[in-house]
Amino acid sequence: MIITNSLDEVKKREKALSIIKNIVESKGRDSLFDLTGLSGGFIASPSELSLLETYVGPAIFEEDLQKVGRQHMGGEKILPLNRTSSGILATILALVEKDSNVVHYLAELPAHPSIPRSCKLVGANYFETDVFEDFSIPDNTSLVVITGSTMDHKVIDEEEFRKVIDLAHENNIPVMVDDASGARLRTVVFNQQRACDLGADIAITSTDKLMPGPRGGLMAGRGELIDKIKVKVNQFGLEAQPPLVLAMLNGIKNFNEENLINSFSRKDELFKLLNEKFDYFETTPTGVMISPENLAKEISVPHNLSNNDLAFVLSFILLNDYGIITIPAVSMPGASATIRFDLSTNDAFNLNLNDLCKKIESSINKLQDVAINEDKCREIVF
Structure with missing residues (x-):
């Protein structure tokens, strides 16, 4: 196992934040896509x-x-x-x-x-x-x-x-x-x-x-x-x-109800695209998700990772390779390891759903390649 206690969860969060910082400094904020549904903001004059x-x-x-x-x-x-x-x-x-x-x-x-x-x-x-x-x-x-x-x-x-x-x-x-x-x-x-x-x-x-x-x-x-x-x-x-x-x-x-309503309709489009490639994605009210248990069902290679470990590794692949922020990479200890792609966020409005589907598919394929190597997975997370 990779993540075994709360300290491990703190350490992986620190790593995720350092990746986010590097992306912003080297490529700009527009290269990040916060799909956590927790992106928040600070509006002030x-x-x-x-x-x-x-x-x-x-x-x-x-x-x-x-x-x-x-x-x-x-x-x-x-x-x-x-x-x-x-x-x-x-x-x-x-x-x-x-x-x-x-x-x-x-x-x-x-x-x-x-x-x-x-x-x-x-x-x-x-x-x-x-x-x-x-x-x-x-x-x-x-x-x-x-x-x-x-x-x-x-x-x-x-x-x-x-x-x-x-x-x-x-x-x-x-x-x-x-x-x-x-x-x-x-x-x-x-x-x-x-x-x-x-x-x-x-x-x-x-x-x-x-x-x-x-x-x-x-x-x-x-x-x-x-x-x-x-x-x-x-x-x-x-x-x-x-x-x-x-x-x-x-x-x-500044809360806009229309953003939630729009994401409610777009989530069906993304789910349909992912459903052509995978078997275990589910819809949420504002996007799609895959639980650690269902992610494990998508991985066919033998490995020693826990279901949560698989979700953590995938979240870091998404962040490292495509600047996509999901909850498992940045969450506090004890939070759910389910990976959600929330379409109610400001960043989601700028995403082409076909392109997002391809990035998710590529990331899961990479997880499939590295899951057999626990040391490589640990390196990705930490």
Whole structure:
């Protein structure tokens, strides 16, 4: 195996970032194609940048963020954070007691690792399921968690969404929704209601997912719970700093629903092209993907790599050879190793889908050639 622990994942990410830097410096930004769906952005005018002081920035921009944030997310109050994971941690620190239960329903396992890790930090018992009939709320449960859209963009059924919320509230238990990409994917593409409008007490989204905002977290929900969570946020330095607040504000203002809708139609064209060459690609709401397990089925040569290793190597071939950025190359430890080609990003609009298909085919063929040589694969990743 190539990737065996979290440190390995950190090291491969450092390598990927160095490759990206070299491509930008030697060929220019136009030679990179970020298809992660997490490309985000930082939209700001010179006059706004001049106000990014420690105390002036929040005074100027946080009130406006409250307004646009409520329009985007619903809820009574908005809380900006430095990461979605930070908001999840702060919520569990604020609402979950040691030895109590946290139960989680999502469309497909596994959950984002920040949720069970946060439960472990406070000494809570954690249970997750993607089978609705198996979901239950035991005694001494302090928090119910719902994921609106998984790391691989599997979207929850709205009727099941409502039923889980209703069941929690019948037991007087608050509901937190991890709506990292779902705050836009569910509402725009699947016409679902915002999490807070469905009755969630807390919802959090990632402001770089499927929108032109920064890597940060935006929480919405009931005012008294937001205030309670905000105490923990400030105690542990999890709050969004002024530059993030400004970029979140402008990211939401510049969010274009048409981009998601257009990617929804283009993904079928790309899938059709890939389906002529391969057997195991799948569609996502905004593109195509291949899981590590399915990628392994496409590789016919004998090898000693894990399924995730194959995905990591392929992601580095795509990056090295064609400047295509996918999540496994740049992800944080514990993230899904599924390779997604998201067509909602700005870079995707400039790609010819026939050309993209040829590059993906060439990269998988190269993976086929090198998979038998573990040392060569390790060299590619590290």
